Amino acid sequence: MQKFLPIDSRTSGREGKPHLFCGLLFCGDCMEPMTRRVNRYKGAEKVSFICPTRNSGLGCTRHTIPEDELRRAVLKGLQSQAALFLDESRVLSRIEGMEMDFGELSRYDQEIARLRGEEQKYLALRSGLYEDMKAGIITQEDFYSFRGIYEEQYARIQDAIGKQEEMVRALFKAGVASGIRLERFREALELTELNRDVLVAFVDRILVYEDKRICLELKNRELYSKVMMLAGYMERREAEAARAGKPAHF
DSSP: OOOOOOOOOOOBTTTTBOOTTTTTEEETTTOOBOEEEEEEETTEEEEEEEOGGGGGTSSOOOOOEEHHHHHHHHHHHHHHHHHHHHHHHHHHTTSTTOOOOHHHHHHHSHHHHHHHHHHHHHHHHHHHHHHHHHTTSSOHHHHHHHHHHHHHHHHHHHHHHHHHHHHHHHHHHHOHHHHSOHHHHHHHHHOSSOOHHHHHHHEEEEEEOTTOOEEEEETTHHHHHHHHHHHHHHHHHHHHHHHHTSOOOO
């Protein structure tokens, strides 16, 4: 499920409005919210953001980044993500409603494959408990305690796998366009300047690192990653079918 962070809407400045990045900007190293600083000198105003942890003596650095530089980088990153996603969505429009082999797809999907690995790990741990108790490695009390833990983890992972697979099925059944507001991505491509509404609609967090690398964490990124995975899967299958001189079947 998508995790939504609370948006800090505290006001900033004389206008009584939240600044552009309010509640969205975090230090990429210590994960603390970054602080907006306004320096005025001889009538000129320079705005930048810093990590406040350095001032608290907790070891991080200032990570100083000017606001205009941050605006340009975030806009460019958002437009790049929008362009990539729209391109992949066009690929997926050809496979809406098709049948597919979920066994093969689940092995291709990295998150489902990772969860399957976790599932097998807890199965193995649970199956080995009785032998460990017989061998005296663990007590009977430990046996029941560990078995309960492993069974709980196994059930949690099975639930997570089901949700991942359902997300993929929903994209095939209803289509990408019906599950995601693609028009918002088209709007992002046409932007010439960032605004607060666009950021809040698209962005979960913006992380700024010491070397000024900027990472955008988009809302619904789990859903977006599934779209990218499905497009890659389709392209791979079509390429394999083309090499074999056969139509691609899903």
